[in-house]
Amino acid sequence: MNEVIELFSYSTLEKDQHNWETIIKEQHCPYLEKRCIKIRKSQPEISIGTCSVKYGKKSNPIIICPFRLLEKKQIFTDCLHLLTTHEPGNELHIVPEVSVPGGSVDYFLVSVNENKVRDFVGIELQTLDTTGTVWPARQRFLKSINSSIVKDGTASYKTFGMNWKMTAKTILIQLHHKVQTFEHINKHLVLVIQDFLLTYLQNEFQFSHLNNARLGDSMQLHSYCLNNNASKKYSLKLDKRLSTDSDGIAICLGLQAEANVELENIISQLESKINDNTLFSIA
Incomplete structure (x- = not known):
């Protein structure tokens, strides 16, 4: 399955090493040194924060944000x-x-x-542009760490491509x-x-x-x-x-x-x- 592997610069493999609630609420991009500019069109107050993903049969780590x-x-x-x-x-x-x-x-x-x-x-x-939406994959990760911030998207089977x-x-x-x-x-x-x-x-x-x-x-x-x-x-x-x-x-x-x-x-x-x-x- 295609997965998010970096969120707001933090590796999602380090599930137990970060305060994800704070990371998601702050929406901070350390590369730009300000709020992540990748926002949801339907909810512009929310930054998506996805830096890179696992993609394809070989689960290659693909960077999807140029920053x-x-x-x-x-x-x-x-x-x-x-x-x-x-x-x-x-x-x-x-x-x-x-x-x-x-x-x-x-x-x-x-x-x-x-x-x-x-x-x-x-x-x-230049990084790869995605097709579809990364949002459900992001939300599934947050659900996997029992985040209280998750409100929608986890049930969606929509995925993304390159x-x-x-x-x-x-x-x-x-x-x-x-x-x-x-x-x-x-x-x-x-x-x-x-x-x-x-x-x-x-x-x-x-x-x-x-x-x-x-x-x-x-x-x-x-x-x-x-x-x-x-x-x-x-x-x-x-x-x-x-x-x-x-x-x-x-x-x-x-x-x-x-x-x-x-x-x-x-x-x-x-x-x-x-x-x-x-x-x-x-x-």
């Missing part, structure tokens, strides 16, 4: 090497939600000296637009995802041309796994680093063939019109 990736701010530490003009003494800033041509970027890691930006890296977070295809295609299309901007200004854009989403991308899209991470590539991809090992508490660990450029993202989407066709059409038309009358000459 879960902010654990210990490790994803930012793992991007420090991409600040190629950062110098000792400069301040580091994490700036959320910055608009760029092609959309907005979730975070910028910025090197600052005397209130002037010296370098920056754009960082996009919108693999839409999640993958949407992020690739967005990256295709955004990475061109970063490439033109000689900066890096980093996509942070979970290992299971990377595996899906590699299986369903053209990914064989991606390199092991190279500093010279504008598009960087960092994948993380969610482990609990011997402990019942889950934690993130960097798993793989890959890289490419804007042309590489186009190939992932299968756009290269279309671009070649357009180029061939233009060349064909030009060649058919070239003659003595079109020859450029200075009289």
Whole structure:
């Protein structure tokens, strides 16, 4: 059965180690350092709080909230090497939600000296979108610990799924637009995802041309796994680093063939019109 494995950042495997009544009432997200913004549409005063779930035949731990990736701010530490003009003494800033041509970027890691930006890296977070509803699974967990807060949802047989295809295609299309901007200004854009989403991308899209991470590539991809090992508490660990450029993202989407066709059409038309009358000459 699909289950919630992290609620408001706490592992549901640690049933007896936390005051769940207080956790549910406070609705606090430690990653955002404020109330969880994932709310019920029918009851906006209630934050759902689901960070990750067990899903599928193998009960894989799947992160369903992008802010879960902010654990210990490790994803930012793992991007420090991409600040190629950062110098000792400069301040580091994490700036959320910055608009760029092609959309907005979730975070910028910025090197600052005397209130002037010296370098920056754009960082996009992407986790899997769910279909259906996670609410009954959340409520079943609360019922299993005899929570007094449970009032509805435990009897529902509704479940949730993963919108693999839409999640993958949407992020690739967005990256295709955004990475061109970063490439033109000689900066890096980093996509942070979970290992299971990377595996899906590699299986369903053209990914064989991606390199092991190279500093010279504008598009960087960092994948993380969610482990609990011997402990019942889950934690993130960097798993793989890959890289490419804007042309590489186009190939992932299968756009290269279309671009070649357009180029061939233009060349064909030009060649058919070239003659003595079109020859450029200075009289």
